[in-house]
Amino acid sequence: xxxxxxxxxxxxxxxxxxxxxxxxxxxxxxxxxxxxxxxxxxxxxxxxxxxxxxxxxxxxxxxxxxxxxxxxxxxxxxxxxxxxxxxxxxxxxxxxxxxxxxxxxxxxxxxxxxxxxxxxxxxxxxxxxxxxxxxxxxxxxxxxxxxxxxxxxxxxxxxxxxxxxxxxxxxxxxxxxxxxxxxxxxxxxxxxxxxxxxxxxxxx
Numbered sequence: 001x002x003x004x005x006x007x008x009x010x011x012x013x014x015x016x017x018x019x020x021x022x023x024x025x026x027x028x029x030x031x032x033x034x035x036x037x038x039x040x041x042x043x044x045x046x047x048x049x050x051x052x053x054x055x056x057x058x059x060x061x062x063x064x065x066x067x068x069x070x071x072x073x074x075x076x077x078x079x080x081x082x083x084x085x086x087x088x089x090x091x092x093x094x095x096x097x098x099x100x101x102x103x104x105x106x107x108x109x110x111x112x113x114x115x116x117x118x119x120x121x122x123x124x125x126x127x128x129x130x131x132x133x134x135x136x137x138x139x140x141x142x143x144x145x146x147x148x149x150x151x152x153x154x155x156x157x158x159x160x161x162x163x164x165x166x167x168x169x170x171x172x173x174x175x176x177x178x179x180x181x182x183x184x185x186x187x188x189x190x191x192x193x194x195x196x197x198x199x200x201x202x203x204x
Contacts, residue, residue, distance in 0.1 A: 007051045012175060014043060015107050019168030022100055026164035032096030037103045041077065044106035048073040073106045079113045080105025097163040104171065112174060119170035120163075127166065 018040045026032055052069030055061035081102030088098050105113040 003054075003056055011047060011051075011107065014047065015104070015171060015175070018043075018107075019104070019164070019171050022164040023162065023168040026096075026162045030094075030162070032094070032100050032164055034099070037096065037099035040100070040103035041106050044073055044077075044103065045070055047107075072109045076105035076107070076109035076113050077102045078105070079110045080108075080117070083117055094163070097167075100164055101167060104167065108171070108174075115174050116167065116170045119173055120166050123166045123169060 018036070022032055022036055022040075025036065048069040049066045052059075052066035053061060053063065055065065059065060081098060084098040084101040088095060101113075101117070104116065108116060
């Protein structure tokens, strides 16, 4: 197994792990704790630094390459964070969602982060229509009216609106697509990969 594939496997395991934990916590508590988002972001920076420092000769491994990789990770963080920040400012998400998307962006870097966001939007629309057909939207509207009339917030939380679950599912779809369509991981180009566009660096 070449070093690129090894790094891609490690990265995939870390990303899937963080998204699974985030989706579970969000599903149970409707919150994404800082310890999760911060540790996810920090782990991404450490990983990309080490991956850039230790690489194949063709990558020119070393401190300079490591800093470049960290720079791309920060660009990915800025991409994910800024997109969700705008939605949060207009009431379309929570603060934990913003931080989690930023942390995921640090792992995925800019282009894959945009792919994940687009897929997440599609999944959001699907879940929204599912809520309408299941009557969840009507129940939420009734809860809001009750709160306005009585001044007491009714503790009703609609099902299937967890952003961390949808974002995690979008990440898994992106990973699954590259593994099935290209027989490789989307993060690094292995020696067996024929398409140079599957790498984050080239995609970014």
